Ligand code: NDP
């Protein structure tokens with residue numbers, strides 16, 4: 159049996175890094191991309207030492223040519239693509255819709271929505287050529303609810319949900335599964351990227367037990383290793399301490 163091959167965007171930290179580690183343990187070869195290439199190389203060295211073939215690419219998913227070039231070179235060097243994990247994404251700030259800086263607006267929509275579409279466009283031809291496979295989109299509970307200051311991030315993740323549902327319709331009849339994994343509060347670099355302030359980022363998870371990156375990697379492992387005729391459409395996964403889809407109802411011990 160040939161080893162399955164997964165492409166993971168945003169593999170330099172958080173969910174993407176954990177997904178890469180988990181899939182490597184599961185016997186996958188990997189194509190990993192992000193903008194911080196040095197982090198990818200450090201991760202790739204560990205995964206290669208444990209027996210996986212790993213192709214890395216310093217790549218900004220907002221740049222269509224970069225992600226197209228990365229998917230092509232990955233498929234060429236690894237021998238195809240079977241599983242695509244569209245994970246790269248971010249939130250910037252907590253500004254109201256009325257006053258969000260244009261730079262933050264562009265970065266969230268360009269990364270979370272356009273970058274994801276570019277990743278699909280770059281990868282699907284290789285998945286088809288490889289005989290079929292699975293596309294996993296990392297959405298968010300922010301695709302199921304909204305909160306003040308989160309309007310654009312929530313719009314982007316509602317967009318991810320719409321793209322997952324549409325892809326499932328458009329790919330019906332082909333042996334390609336489409337799953338959306340939609341986490342709630344998870345302690346990664348997400349809040350540091352959002353606030354650019356360590357104390358503020360730590361405060362988000364203060365006194366509660368957030369999800370960890372490995373919890374999301376386990377969801378990916380589970381849906382990807384089910385029999386090919388079983389498609390898990392959507393997983394909403396939250397910390398037990400988070401009652402609502404937003405931060406409105408969170409149990410904190412201190
Ligand atoms: P991290 O900040 O830890 O990881 C984000 C990853 O995305 C990094 O590897 C980063 O790499 C990559 N990335 C960001 N922008 C780009 C870009 N333009 N091109 C390529 N890669 C990019 O956060 P998480 O792991 O938490 O986030 C992963 C996904 O999960 C995101 O889509 C996020 O919206 C979603 N999510 C997160 C939740 C949370 O609470 N943590 C909850 C729900 C969803 P680099 O900077 O090197 O490019």
Ligand code: 8X3
Pocket residue numbers: 297298299300308311341342343403404405
């Ligand atoms: C991240 C979850 O609550 O910060 O997607 O929007 S939240």
